[in-house]
């Protein structure tokens with residue numbers, strides 16, 4: 381008996397060590413062999429599921445950037461290899477995806493996820509394994525900074541929601557002269573809840589009044605009961621900080637019910653699927669904040685739009701641009717680090733300065749956030765029309 385116990389204890393210890401080894405990778409993440417001719421980079425992306433167009437565009441942007449860099453000789457004489465993992469637009473799958481990328485594929489950095497909730501679900505694994513993550517598009521402040529501390533291994537290439545929410549509150553109050561607003565929040569998304577707070581605060585400070593706040597959940601199909609209440613509130617604008625699948629259904633049903641006021645949103649609206657789901661006409665009198673516009677005449681934007689169109693036969697949306705920019709941020713950091721070593725890359729990323737990218741010039745502050753401009757897009761007969769650029 382005693383003997384058996386002794387052996388099972390050893391067995392347990394061995395198993396625990398193996399699990400720890402698996403989870404922790406080789407500390408410092410995927411250390412490639414010193415003579416490796418490749419640098420492996422992971423993508424933790426929403427390739428299927430509720431926001432699949434976001435993940436796919438991001439992957440397209442990253443691949444285009446790597447192709448250009450590799451054609452020019454690579455980084456530090458090595459070719460970049462992109463290994464993507466599908467997080468299916470779900471937080472638990474995002475944790476699985478990043479674990480696989482780090483422990484099995486031994487990537488030196490991970491690009492993604494797109495959605496705040498999915499990036500947050502990857503933070504612990506990245507931090508434990510000491511592998512840097514750059515989110516192209518997760519805009520919630522908590523992604524890189526929480527509880528008064530910057531998360532050492534997490535970075536982003538986009539502006540944050542306090543800026544984007546303020547931009548839209550200003551637009552409602554100053555450009556549209558709105559005095560009253562209703563906010564319709566996706567309660568399953570950290571992104572949506574954060575934006576709700578910022579919009580309400582800024583709009584109120586500007587003298588406006590939020591007359592009603594309603595909520596829904598991702599995957600909801602029928603919004604009519606709540607939209608009937610929203611219609612009765614008769615506000616000057618309705619703010620819907622959410623993702624295109626639900627926004628599309630909401631906009632369609634809102635117009636069917638006779639809500640004619642301007643509908644306002646944020647970067648989660650930016651998908652070719654939006655007009656397909658809502659209908660082009662329903663989106664008229666709709667405006668949202670975004671990271672870039674393909675109509676921008678900046679030479680770098682023009683060059684990028686041309687290259688992307690040639691490669692994929694479509695106009696790049698903001699995720700395409702930010703995917704490209706995120707990849708270029710990493711390339712810049714690896715060059716300055718002088719080695720494809722996760723910890724050196726993380727230090728170099730934190731020092732990113734005056735880097736000219738498609739979506740603007742990136743200098744990271746101490747919270748790992750770039751301070752960048754936003755654009756406001758107007759929906760006109762299903763097409764995105766550049767309305768204005770707002771500097772921070």
Ligand code: PHE
Nearest residue numbers: 495496517518519571647648
């Ligand atoms: N900003 C969103 C988030 O943080 C994701 C997103 C980015 C959506 C860009 C659309 C376009 O969850």
